[in-house]
Amino acid sequence: MKFTPEKYRIPDQPLQPFIDAGEIWDFLQKATSSPERVRTIISKSLDKQRLTLEETAVLINADDPELIEQIKEGALRLKEKVYGNRIVLFAPLYIGNKCINNCQYCGFRTDNKEAIRKTLSPDEIRAEVEALEDNGQKRLILVFGEHPEYSADFIAQTVRSVYTTKKGKGEIRRVNINAAPLDIEGFRTVKQAGIGTYQVFQETYHPEAYYQYHLAGKKRDYVNRLISLDKAQEAGIDDVGIGALFGLYDWRFEVLGLVRHANHLEACYNVGPHTISFPRIKDALSMNMPQKYHVNDSDFGRLVAILRLAVPYTGMILTARESPVVRKEVMKYGVSQIDGGTKLELGAYSRSLNEQQNLNREQFFINDSRSLDEIIEELLNEDFLPSFCTACYRLGRTGEHFMEISVPGFIHQYCTPNAMLTLAEYLEDYASEPVKEKGWKAIEANQHKITNEKRLEELRAKLQRIRNGERDLYF
Numbered sequence: 001m002k003f004t005p006e007k008y009r010i011p012d013q014p015l016q017p018f019i020d021a022g023e024i025w026d027f028l029q030k031a032t033s034s035p036e037r038v039r040t041i042i043s044k045s046l047d048k049q050r051l052t053l054e055e056t057a058v059l060i061n062a063d064d065p066e067l068i069e070q071i072k073e074g075a076l077r078l079k080e081k082v083y084g085n086r087i088v089l090f091a092p093l094y095i096g097n098k099c100i101n102n103c104q105y106c107g108f109r110t111d112n113k114e115a116i117r118k119t120l121s122p123d124e125i126r127a128e129v130e131a132l133e134d135n136g137q138k139r140l141i142l143v144f145g146e147h148p149e150y151s152a153d154f155i156a157q158t159v160r161s162v163y164t165t166k167k168g169k170g171e172i173r174r175v176n177i178n179a180a181p182l183d184i185e186g187f188r189t190v191k192q193a194g195i196g197t198y199q200v201f202q203e204t205y206h207p208e209a210y211y212q213y214h215l216a217g218k219k220r221d222y223v224n225r226l227i228s229l230d231k232a233q234e235a236g237i238d239d240v241g242i243g244a245l246f247g248l249y250d251w252r253f254e255v256l257g258l259v260r261h262a263n264h265l266e267a268c269y270n271v272g273p274h275t276i277s278f279p280r281i282k283d284a285l286s287m288n289m290p291q292k293y294h295v296n297d298s299d300f301g302r303l304v305a306i307l308r309l310a311v312p313y314t315g316m317i318l319t320a321r322e323s324p325v326v327r328k329e330v331m332k333y334g335v336s337q338i339d340g341g342t343k344l345e346l347g348a349y350s351r352s353l354n355e356q357q358n359l360n361r362e363q364f365f366i367n368d369s370r371s372l373d374e375i376i377e378e379l380l381n382e383d384f385l386p387s388f389c390t391a392c393y394r395l396g397r398t399g400e401h402f403m404e405i406s407v408p409g410f411i412h413q414y415c416t417p418n419a420m421l422t423l424a425e426y427l428e429d430y431a432s433e434p435v436k437e438k439g440w441k442a443i444e445a446n447q448h449k450i451t452n453e454k455r456l457e458e459l460r461a462k463l464q465r466i467r468n469g470e471r472d473l474y475f
Contacts (some may be wrong), residue, residue, distance in 0.1 A: 004105075017207075017222075017223050017226055017227075017259060018226070018260070018261075018264045018307070018395070019205050019207070019226060019260060019261075021205075021206055021207060021208070021253075023251070024053070024205075024253055024256045024257065024260065027053050027054055027057040027256060028055075028057050028060065028061065028252055028253065028256065029175065030057075031054060031057035031058045031060070031061050032058070032061070033058050033059070033061045033062040033064075033067065033318045033366075034444060035062070035066075035067060037058055038058060038059065038062050038067050038070065038071070039070065041055045041058055041059060041069065041309070042059075042070060042074035042309060045074060045312055046052065046074060046077060046078055046081070047308040047311070048078075048081070048082065048312045048313065049268070049311065049312070050262075050263065050272075050310065050311060051259070051261060051309060051310040051311075052263075053256055053260060055310075056255065056256060056259050056309075056355075058308075058338045058441045059071055059075035059258060059306045059309060060252045060255060060256070060303075060306060062192050064471045068139050068302055068441075069097050071210045071302070071305050071306060071309065072301065072302070072305045072332070073127045074305070074309055075308035075309050075333040075334045076305075076307075076328075076332055076333060076334070078308060078309060078312055078334065079308060079333070079334040079335075080338070082312055082313060083336045084384075084415060084419075084449065085164070085383060085384050085385050085386045085446075086336070086384070086389075086415060086416065087331065087335070087336065087337070087338055087379055087384045087385070087386055087387065088139070088178070088315075088336060088337040088338075088387045088388070088389065088419075089137075089139065089337075089338060089339070089340050089375070089376070089386055089387065089388055090137070090139035090140060090141055090174075090338075090339055090340075091135075091139070091140055091141075091339055091340065091341055091342060091349075091372075092140070092141050092142075092143055092178075092342060092344070093128055093129070093132065093133055093140050093141070093142050093143065093162075093349070094120075094143045094152055094344055094345075094346050095119065095120050095125065095142050095143065095144050095150070095158055095346075096120065096144055096145055096147065096346070097115065097117055097118060097119075097145050097148065097346060098119060098145050098149060098150070098459035099145035099146050099217070100145040100146055100147055100148075100218065100220065101145075101146050101214065101216065101217030101218055101219040101220070102214070102215040102216040102474065103213060103215070103217075103219060104214075104215065104289065105203075105210075105213060105215050105245065105247075105248065105281055105289055105350045105470075110216065110217065110396075111215075117121070118346045119149060119150075119346075120346055120347065120355070121468070122161060123348075123442075124347055124360075125158060125161055125162070125165075126161065126165045127234055127329075127347075127350040128347065128349045128350050129161075129162050129165040129172060130165060130170070130179055130350070130364045131165040131349040131350040132172070132349050133165075133166070133167045133170025133171065133172065133425070134167060134168075134170060134171070134430075135169070135174070135341055135349075135371070135372050135373075135430060136372060136373075136388075136425075136426045136429065136430035136431075137170075137234065137372065137388075138171070138172060138173050138174070138343070138388035138390065138422065139172070139173065139176070139196075139388060139390060139451065140174070140175050140176070141175075141176040141177070141178055141197075141199070141339075142155070142158060142159065142162070142175060142176070142177055142178070142179075142430060143178045143179070143233065144177075144178070144179040145178070145180075146179075146217065146218060146219060148202075148255055149260060150180070151178060151186070152185075152186030152187070152189040152190050153189060154190075155177060155179060155190050155193070156189050156190050156192065157193075158195035159175050159177070159193040159194065159195055160193050160194075162175050162200055163194065168429075169425075169429050169471055170320075170429075171432070171472075173295050173388075173390040173472070174196045174390040174393055175194070175195055175196060176195065176196040176197040176198070176199065176200075176241070177190060177195050177196075177197070177198045178199040178241075179199075179200075180200075180219070181200055181218075181224060181225055181228030181231070181235040182220065182228075182232075182236045183231065184231050184234055185235075186235075187231055187234075187235030187236075187237055188233040188235045188236065189395055190237075191235060191237050192234055195237070196239060196242050196393050197240060197241045197274050197275060197338045198229070198230045198232050198237050198241070198387075199237070199240070199243065199275070199277070200225065200229055200232075200240070200241075200242070200255070201239035201242065201244065201245065201277060202225060202226060202242065202243070202244060203243075203244065203245045203248060204244060204245065204249045204254065204257075205244060205249075205250040205253065205254055205256075205257025205258070205260070205261070206248075206250075206253055206257070206370070207222050207351070209248055209249040210222045211325045212249055216378065217383045226261075229242065229273070230265075230268065230269075233268070233269045238269070238271055240265070240272045240274060240282075241274055241275040241276070241277060241317075242261050242262065242265075242272055242273045242275075242276055242277070242460055243258075243276060243277030243278065243279065243317075244257060244258055244277075244278060244440070245279055245280075245281060245293045246278055246279065246280045246281070246293075246300070246303070247281035247293050247295055248281070248292055248293060249281055249293050250293060251293070251295045251299060251303055255303050255306055255307060255310075258276055258278075258307065259307070259311065261273070261277065261422070262310075264367070270312070272311060272314055273314055274315055275314065275316065275317050275337065276307060276314050276315070276316050276317070277316075277317040277319070278303065278304060278307065278316070278317075279319055279320060279321050280300065280322070280367070281294075281311075282321045282367070290348035297326055297329075297372045298324070300330065301329060301330050301333060302319075304316065304330050304333045304335065305333040305334060305336060307334070308333055308334025309326035315337055315339070316334055316335050316336050316337070316338045316362065317335070317336075317337045318331060318335040318336070318337070318338050319339055319342075319366075320338075320339050320340075320342040320366045320367065320369070321366060321367060321368075322367055322368060323367040323368060324368050324370065326365075326367075326381065327368060328348050328378070331382075331384070331398050335459060338375070340370070340371075340372040340375035340451070341370070341371050341372035341373075342366055342368070342375065343369075344366060346431050372430075373430070373432050373435055374433060376431070376435055376439070377432075377434065377435045377438065380439060380442050381438070383442075384421065385416070385419045385420070385442060385446055386419070386426070386439075387415075387418070387419035387422055387423065387446065388421050388422035388423070388425070388426065389415065389418040389419055389421075389422050389474065390419045391414065391474035391475060392414070396472075397414075413452065413455060413475070414475050416446065416449050416450065417450060417455065417458075417459045417462075418474050418475055420443045420446060420447075420459065420463065421462055421463065421466065421473050421474055423439055423442070423443060423458070423473075424437070424439075424440075424443060424463055424466045424467070425466055425471055425472075427439040427440060428466060428467065429464070443463065447459070447460075448453050455475070458475070459475075
């Protein structure tokens, strides 16, 4: 059935939908997945070319276990080519959980009368940031409900407060945003505050399903949410993040929806999304969601691998919604960013809460509550290179400019050495002794990847400067 946007129209809202549900289902129903065709598509992706919807559908329909394994192996190889063995770390910081929307899957929904509503005060925000800095965090994503209190000016003011809050050698160098869609002027306001990525998740790309889950509030407008990141681009924010909440509709459809969205942004603005997120539904207070579209662990790993192949240069975020076991497995297939030391309850970082999660105070249940140090140790044990790098964003290597320089050699010239430098800072300032020992061994072991002798010499000099007490060194 073709989507007719008039059903979801809010007066005076220009309609520019680019998702055609019937078209997506046509691709899924018609794509045939012979071994030869699957291998050809994997080869195309390994050449760092984006896949079409039809090619992505071929991978989705490849149900043979041997072909699925080839897809996963291809995703692993592609990830190593584009991102190396780096895993970038960040932490979410919930600023306020007031919300005017009534989304069935969310603990913040307006009809959840048991939820304890709160907005952090300026002093509480500073305390949270200091606690995060004490743990070694350098990158945050600020999360806001959709509410009149959380205006563009409020978001911008919060961002500035985070950047100016410093404790000891700690500082936050990149602030991303997960908040409601803004108008163009609102996006300009938050851009002036120096934000990194602005995330707006469509949740489900299927219009009918979207309407069933979003019962009231501004978020009920499917089209407004769909085109929100176009407005961000028009406002000059060239670093945006998209996502789908898996479990609301058929995972195969959502994968194609994400790829369609990524291709739309690239076609219109010469740059696709900086990141794609793919959270699965987790328990929330008083939630009673149907299990019809539940995504099991096997299909979850499969869809992550397919997304990696479909969008070679797009960062992929795996959150603490998933268990340590699932995270360890799925990171192999192309994940480039994860959160660590995550706490969702407002004010929990500074008060050491969340050891026992309280869904009255949280959006959903998390399944990986390990400390940042524990997660870094596991990454080192698995031969990943933990990174807190923010250099590209601070030097203007974003958007179309980033796409221009994302060529063979980029990973070795910038990303890998910057990962080592930020890891060295963490090891010197925050790591436990076992992690510090493992981390410096990993830095030494990864230096062979820097094939440019001059760059390697510069890296070693900067590492020594960090040992001597200097900070924030990068390429």
